């Protein structure tokens with residue numbers, strides 16, 4: 001498996017455009033199963049997770065034209081459901097989390113669905129209860145095959161109902177929406193996830209003939225329809241990549257413009273980086289991060305130490321906490337990072353500590369970071385990337401560090417960041433794949 005070799009300590013400069021959003025792409029590409037007509041999707045990120053989902057669709061018979069790496073025309077007019085129980089389908093599904101979202105559209109349109117154990121980051125327990133209970137309440141029967149960890153669902157026809165979700169699971173909400181759009185009657189999903197990618201999914205579905213109200217809120221009202229049609233859909237820029245670039249610019253004392261960010265969809269993200277003392281100017285739809293000598297972490301109004309924690313949208317996304325954490329290591333001041341949703345996502349701080357950062361891992365969910373105020377640089381080391389966001393955080397640390405770092409297991413980074421080495425080199429970074 002490849003590694004990145006990074007020679008740190010260089011200031012970067014220039015413009016960078018975020019890729020299309022990984023997590024939106026996974027939802028939208030799953031939704032193409034809901035219609036036999038053509039669906040054209042643009043601004044698709046060319047990353048491992050998305051490419052694996054496209055391969056899964058091809059394997060079940062979906063026709064896919066790819067006129068360029070970021071555009072696909074899908075047509076699900078001849079799907080072979082027998083493939084779904086094959087070992088190949090099972091193995092490929094296990095490479096990404098997003099594969100779980102094929103189940104909702106399959107159940108809605110074909111009245112049966114299979115869920116092999118999905119993959120994704122190993123960042124703690126990632127239960128599927130919201131998905132499974134949602135399908136059952138819509139009238140599907142579930143059989144679990146423990147020998148190969150496979151869930152099988154079947155139904156004579158889904159029926160709309162009232163669902164109060166146990167938690168606002170992102171992929172769970174997407175899955176239930178996709179099942180409910182073709183159900184008989186009305187479905188109400190309360191405590192629904194409502195982040196921009198779910199909004200985009202709902203807009204796309206309404207364009208193809210679904211009837212979803214309440215988009216953007218945590219209560220969705222879905223009136224089932226008989227049939228859905230084709231459309232075109234453009235994926236939003238990836239807000240997690242945008243946040244990663246903001247953090248990278250600050251940490252490496254660089255002057256960077258992030259182009260075309262769809263700022264209106266970023267929620268509290270810019271504000272969280274401002275709380276770390278990072279200057280960022282929103283110019284039209286671009287974000288300019290000027291070179292900054294030092295950034296000072298804010299305190300609460302009463303002088304208390306700042307805590308940055310994750311929360312379902314419109315709260316701060318858990319996927320940016322690792323990045324906030326690494327950026328805080330060179331700040332002036334202290335911050336408590338509280339990762340509430342996932343229990344194994346902070347262990348990568350060991351590597352930052354080896355690099356010279358001052359961090360106290362209080363327990364699996366909380367890490368206190370005492371900023372180094374740039375009194376000394378982090379040291380380059382050899383390390384391995386445990387998950388996508390920790391991987392990029394280590395990459396940011398390596399770019400800012402003195403000397404050479406080797407980051408192994410970079411498939412984890414490639415799952416979510418498109419051509420990251422090339423794009424960083426165009427900003428002046430010294431990074432190569434070895």
Ligand SMILES: CC(=O)N[C@H]1[C@@H](OP(=O)(O)OP(=O)(O)OC[C@H]2O[C@@H](n3ccc(=O)[nH]c3=O)[C@H](O)[C@@H]2O)O[C@H](CO)[C@@H](O)[C@@H]1O
Nearest residue numbers: 023097098125126127167168169170171172312318319341
């Ligand atoms: C492919 C995809 O889209 N993946 C994203 C999706 O994963 P995914 O949809 O798998 O994540 P969920 O929203 O289901 O939940 C994530 C974790 O948070 C916990 N939880 C969730 C809601 C809540 O109110 N309280 C709580 O504790 C869940 O039990 C779970 O452990 O959403 C996560 C949360 O934004 C992101 O990290 C992932 O990048």
Ligand SMILES: C=C(OP(=O)(O)O)C(=O)O
Nearest residue numbers: 097098120121319388389
């Ligand atoms: C946790 C993430 O992804 P996944 O849900 O695909 O593992 C992520 O994108 O940070």
